[in-house]
Amino acid sequence: MHDPLKPLRAGVATALQDRDAAPPRWVPGADELPDATRALLARASSLQGMLYAEHKHALLLVLQGRDASGKDGLIRKVFSALHPQGLHAASFGVPTPEDAAHDFLWRHHRELPAFGQVAVWNRSHYEDILIPRVHRTLPPTVWKTRYDRINEFEADAAASGVHVVKLFIHISKDEQLERFRDRASDRSRQWKVQASDLRDRAVWSRFTKAYHDIMRRCNTLAAPWYVIPSDRKPVRDYLVAQLLVKHLEALHPEPPAAEPALLKAVASLS
Numbered sequence: 001m002h003d004p005l006k007p008l009r010a011g012v013a014t015a016l017q018d019r020d021a022a023p024p025r026w027v028p029g030a031d032e033l034p035d036a037t038r039a040l041l042a043r044a045s046s047l048q049g050m051l052y053a054e055h056k057h058a059l060l061l062v063l064q065g066r067d068a069s070g071k072d073g074l075i076r077k078v079f080s081a082l083h084p085q086g087l088h089a090a091s092f093g094v095p096t097p098e099d100a101a102h103d104f105l106w107r108h109h110r111e112l113p114a115f116g117q118v119a120v121w122n123r124s125h126y127e128d129i130l131i132p133r134v135h136r137t138l139p140p141t142v143w144k145t146r147y148d149r150i151n152e153f154e155a156d157a158a159a160s161g162v163h164v165v166k167l168f169i170h171i172s173k174d175e176q177l178e179r180f181r182d183r184a185s186d187r188s189r190q191w192k193v194q195a196s197d198l199r200d201r202a203v204w205s206r207f208t209k210a211y212h213d214i215m216r217r218c219n220t221l222a223a224p225w226y227v228i229p230s231d232r233k234p235v236r237d238y239l240v241a242q243l244l245v246k247h248l249e250a251l252h253p254e255p256p257a258a259e260p261a262l263l264k265a266v267a268s269l270s
Helices: 033-054 071-077 106-110 127-134 146-159 173-185 187-192 195-201 204-217 233-250 260-267
Strands: 058-065 087-091 118-122 162-170 225-229
Touching: 033 233, 058 071, 058 233, 071 118, 071 233, 127 146, 127 204, 146 162, 146 204, 162 233, 173 187, 173 195, 195 204, 225 233
Parallel strands: 058 118, 058 162, 087 118, 162 225
Antiparallel strands: none
């Protein structure tokens, strides 16, 4: 099994088999996991505050995954630990008429984080390869050009100061079925059951192949891919919290010091 805390090697796609969605053996046990995750999120919150104060860099985490992989829950459980003032969340569903009237990257440019922010994207520009490829809504001559254009987009973002990290939230086919059934049996969550979910499940292998090629062709030093085994939600949250801390630390945020005269004025207050 590939170490989920290490990026995929450039040019090499992971297998994305069902067994790769199982928790790594080295993660803390069920009794220790909640405290370990809370400690990581406290550290992430502190680092985010320094990033916001420094205002020189930004961090973008892109979440991709199959239906019911848990992207919404991950955002709620992990990223809600960050201060909302420095957090930017965006979700990319079916393009609106305005979106469709522009280049496919137009709406993604608009959602890039400002300096000092941590941004999390629920789905992304990769949908513009996945959906037309798997469901054959566009000819290959169109979507095949998008690999290079996405690499250029991510490289430009990284060069401008936006640290880009891409996470594939990986679940097995059996776990997806269990989650679909849980949704269908829970009146408060039945609204999440969509016909498109069943349509996409029917072409599971096509999506796997499409993700293989995306990870092989769009995995760069500027914007690496990680595969997060997510059949167990608490393990998923712990691993993403680890990566959040890792990449915030990599930015070495240092908040600016106050002007000496201001510090002196504060010290003289009575």
